[in-house]
Amino acid sequence: xxxxxxxxxxxxxxxxxxxxxxxxxxxxxxxxxxxxxxxxxxxxxxxxxxxxxxxxxxxxxxxxxxxxxxxxxxxxxxxxxxxxxxxxxxxxxxxxxxxxxxxxxxxxxxxxxxxxxxxxxxxxxxxxxxxxxxxxxxxxxxxxxxxxxxxxxxxxxxxxxxxxxxxxxxxxxxxxxxxxxxxxxxxxxxxxxxxxxxxxxxxxxxxxxxxxxxxxxxxxxxxxxxxxxxxxxxxxxxxxxxxxxxxxxxxxxxxxxxxxxxxxxxxxxxxxxxxxxxxxxxxxxxxxxxxxxxxxxxxxxxxxxxxxxxxxxxxxxxxxxxxxxxxxxxxxxxxxxxxxxxxxxxxxxxxxxxxxxxxxxxxxxxxxxxxxxxxxxxxxxxxxxxxxxxxxxxxxxxxxxxxxxxxxxxxxxxxxxxxxxxxxxxxxxxxxxxxxxxxxxxxxxxxxxxxxxxxxxxxxxxxxxxxxxxxxxxxxxxxxxxxxxxxxxxxxxxxxxxxxxxxxxxxxxxxxxxxxxxxxxxxxxxxxxxxxxxxxxxxxxxxxxxxxxxxxxxxxxxxxxxxxxxxxxxxxxxxxxxxxxxxxxxxx
Numbered sequence: 001x002x003x004x005x006x007x008x009x010x011x012x013x014x015x016x017x018x019x020x021x022x023x024x025x026x027x028x029x030x031x032x033x034x035x036x037x038x039x040x041x042x043x044x045x046x047x048x049x050x051x052x053x054x055x056x057x058x059x060x061x062x063x064x065x066x067x068x069x070x071x072x073x074x075x076x077x078x079x080x081x082x083x084x085x086x087x088x089x090x091x092x093x094x095x096x097x098x099x100x101x102x103x104x105x106x107x108x109x110x111x112x113x114x115x116x117x118x119x120x121x122x123x124x125x126x127x128x129x130x131x132x133x134x135x136x137x138x139x140x141x142x143x144x145x146x147x148x149x150x151x152x153x154x155x156x157x158x159x160x161x162x163x164x165x166x167x168x169x170x171x172x173x174x175x176x177x178x179x180x181x182x183x184x185x186x187x188x189x190x191x192x193x194x195x196x197x198x199x200x201x202x203x204x205x206x207x208x209x210x211x212x213x214x215x216x217x218x219x220x221x222x223x224x225x226x227x228x229x230x231x232x233x234x235x236x237x238x239x240x241x242x243x244x245x246x247x248x249x250x251x252x253x254x255x256x257x258x259x260x261x262x263x264x265x266x267x268x269x270x271x272x273x274x275x276x277x278x279x280x281x282x283x284x285x286x287x288x289x290x291x292x293x294x295x296x297x298x299x300x301x302x303x304x305x306x307x308x309x310x311x312x313x314x315x316x317x318x319x320x321x322x323x324x325x326x327x328x329x330x331x332x333x334x335x336x337x338x339x340x341x342x343x344x345x346x347x348x349x350x351x352x353x354x355x356x357x358x359x360x361x362x363x364x365x366x367x368x369x370x371x372x373x374x375x376x377x378x379x380x381x382x383x384x385x386x387x388x389x390x391x392x393x394x395x396x397x398x399x400x401x402x403x404x405x406x407x408x409x410x411x412x413x414x415x416x417x418x419x420x421x422x423x424x425x426x427x428x429x430x431x432x433x434x435x436x437x438x439x440x441x442x443x444x445x446x447x448x449x450x451x452x453x454x455x456x457x458x459x460x461x462x463x464x465x466x467x468x469x470x471x472x473x474x475x476x477x478x479x480x481x482x483x484x485x486x487x488x489x490x491x492x493x494x495x496x497x498x499x500x501x502x503x504x505x506x507x508x509x510x511x512x513x514x515x516x517x518x519x520x521x522x523x524x525x526x527x528x529x530x531x532x533x534x535x536x537x538x539x540x541x542x543x544x545x546x547x548x549x550x551x552x553x554x555x556x557x558x559x560x561x562x563x564x565x566x567x568x569x570x571x572x573x574x575x576x577x578x579x580x581x582x583x584x585x586x587x588x
Contacts (some may be wrong), residue, residue, distance in 0.1 A: 002071050002097040004177075005194045006158045006168045008064040009185020009215045014057065017067040020187075020194040024194055026250065026387040027191065029069035029583055030077035035084040035093035036062035037160050045092060062071035063215070064168065066158050068095040070348040072102070073565050075120030085124040086114055087131035091162045092140075094130070096123040097190050098155035098175045106150065111259045140164045141212050145223060146356025148208075154344065155487075156190055160584065169211040172205045174351075176342050176370055179203040179211055179218050181232050181400060186213045192235065193385065201232040201465035206373075209337075251388035251473070251568075251575040255561050256431065259424040261383040261393035262554070265400035266420055268379065270413060276377055277362055277408035280305070283333035283359070285306075286313035289321045289349050290337035293391040294398060300553055301402035303458050310402050311435060317342070321349030330357035338362065339386060339394040350374055363401050365394045366471060388576045390473050392561050395465065396427075399554055405520045423554050434559045441540055442566035445499055451476055453501040453560075454483040454516060456509035461501050462553045462560070469564035472578045474571060483509075483516035496524035501563075502532045502538075503556050507549040530556050 003024030007016045009199045017034055033045025038061055046053050050069070069085035070403075073375070075081035084093040102108075103122035106129065111117070115128045126147060133143035136459055140161045148157070154174035158502075160167075170177060170188055178194040180187035180202055187195040188211065192202060203218065205211055209228060210221045220228040248251035280286055286305070288298035298315045316324055329333075334353055336345050341364040354360055354374060362375040365383050372378045381397035400420060408415025445451070451470055452464040464480030471478050481490065494500075499521050504513035510531075517537055521527055529538035532546040544555045568575040 003029065003069040003190050003194070004097050004156060004158055005067045005187070005189040006065070006160075006170070006213065007185070007187055008166075008168050008213050010063060010180065011185065013062045013065040014060060016198075017065050018050065018054055020189060021067045021069055023193045024069055024189070024191055025050065026389065027069065027071075027578065028577065029071050029216050031070045031072070031079070031082035032068060033070075033082045033084055034067050036060055036065040037093075037162060037165055039162075041086070041091065041160065041162050043084055043086060043092050044347045045084065046076050046079045047082065049376070064166070064233065066093060066095045066160060066168070067095050073099060074122045078495070081119045081121050083123060083129050085119060085121065087127040092127050092130050092134070092159060093161075094123060094157060094159045096126060096155055096157050098173075099153045100125065100151050100155065101153040102151070106164070109181060112234065119555060122153075122251060126151070127159070130159060130161075131312070131509055134163060138343065141169045141210060141221070144169050145221070148173070148210075149223065158188060166214055170205065170211040170213070172209065173207050174344070174347060174370065177205040177211075178588040179205065181218060184215050184572040186215065186218050188213060196235065200235040202235050203230055203232050206378065213464060241579075249388065249565070249574070249576050251390055251392065251533065251565050254386055254388050255558065257384070257564060258393045258396050258558050258561075259428040259431070260361040261381070262400055262420075262424045264382040265397035266273070266404070266417065268401070268404060270495065272377070273379070274402050274410050274413060276379065276567070277405055277413075279359065279377075280333060280335075280405065281309065281311060281409055286311065286333050286335065288313060288315040288335045288337060289318045289346060290315070291318045291343055291345055292393050293465060293468060294337040294339060296461045296468070297395055297398035297402060298335070299461040299464070300323060300399060300458060301335070301337070301406070303461070304402055304406035304550070305409065307458070308406040308412070308465065311409060318345035318349050321345070321423070322352055325349070325352045328353040328356045328358050333359045333361060336360060336362040336369055336371055337398055339365045339370035339391050340400075341366050343371075347371060347374070363398055365397065367440065368389050389578050389581055390469060390561070390564070390575065395553065419548065419551070423547075423551065424546065426555055427558055430543075430545055430555060431558060431562070434562060438542065438559060438562045439566045441542075442563060442570050444540070445567060446570040448476055448499050450493065451478040451479060451499045451501065452494075453480040453503070454485070454486060454513070455503035456483050456513050457507065458550060458553050459503040459505070459507075459509065459556060462557045465557060466501060466503075466560035466564070469561055470567065471516045472581055473564040473573070474567035475579060476567065477572060486516050487519060491519065491523060493527050494520050494523045498525050499528060500509045500525045501528045501530060501560070504535075505532050505544060505552045506546065506551060530560065
């Protein structure tokens, strides 16, 4: 969600901060701002995009500053609620990612002591708390450390002050914050993408740590004020994935990259996969936890574990997981699935069950994430960065990893790898075949208000994922459901022309799904069949390759991602920046 960045060094801070913020646009935001410190703090912020803010910026010389992209939680998107926020004296500036749950009580106390507020945000109280402690003689770092002890919730905070120029002070709790080490300059941000082109030397802040950045060095401290020594990590990733490379949108680029991502996800340590598989089989209970697209991957994972290895498991959405934590104990294995490893609901649930003795296995795309650090075992997707808000290549990567685990649990890992190796080329061929046809189909559907995606068995969770993509990217009301459930209520909503996407390849569910399609067709539905063979009942046919029954989810999902992309385009929407949504959901 919110993106934060700080720079201190010998170069002009403004262009560096602007460029860094643009690298964080993919996270989703509704307003943005900058604080530059030269002889004084100057703040520039507004509702809208970074490009719009940039056009109104004066030419200022400053060698340090902060930047922020905001995804609104407390207070509507507006200039006054945008970050950075200042204290009463306008000599302290703060940017913040996260949520302060006790901000209202803190605000009431500060108001009673003579402070005045101009925004509705939780963040503004941080600036005034720092101001209060500095008035009593604390340094900027001491003041932030004391302030964080009063904050409930979770946060990544950057602050600067004209009272102590020449340093940026940062603190974090349960929200990612990374320091980038340069030569006579240093960077700090919520995402490595913000500075990956400038430096590959990175230090990840741990919970309740404080960092002091000058242009010469970076020092870390715990909440007791004791200095923490940690060697920087050398990042080998180049950051090339973070450019569109000639494509109009990141989402299209990343859909085209799905075959390559599937190949990368197959490159795993076989010994480690086998070890995790044994742990899953040995566990008394196995629970998946995930959100959104990752939850759909987990649901298919549950199916694969059952079908291939006869191991029953459960899937609990992460926002609800904490309410089940009373029944978690040693002997239970939790598989956390997350593209970013930053999702707040996933982290909170995992944190609670870890304390109760559960074993944590995580499936993640991003390295150096909070989820990775709290896991007993981590399986990385190796998909490369995913900039578009919609998860596309990472979803397929998650599926590949879950197939590998299921085959390993059945003691058929080598067989599974060999069978999965043919999937990337099939996906590549199918993308080329379907591209123009799906673009034409999108034109026919662009006025649709509702859409229902139906399937049975392993394809059910692809139907749910297709519906999610239509909702988030195309802004069409869509539902994914078992085909057999149509007649238990949803048929009442079917009228002439209502699109129904039916996933019905040549597997054991085909005949029954086609029977449900006929029920909808007789009520006027417009049927879009996703199958390896044409059926007369289809009004439109999205052709997929014929594969072994269990692998159909891998070949059905990509053309449906493409449909959501083209529908967004023909409806005049930006598929990379869907309305009201963010890539990394770091608030609960």
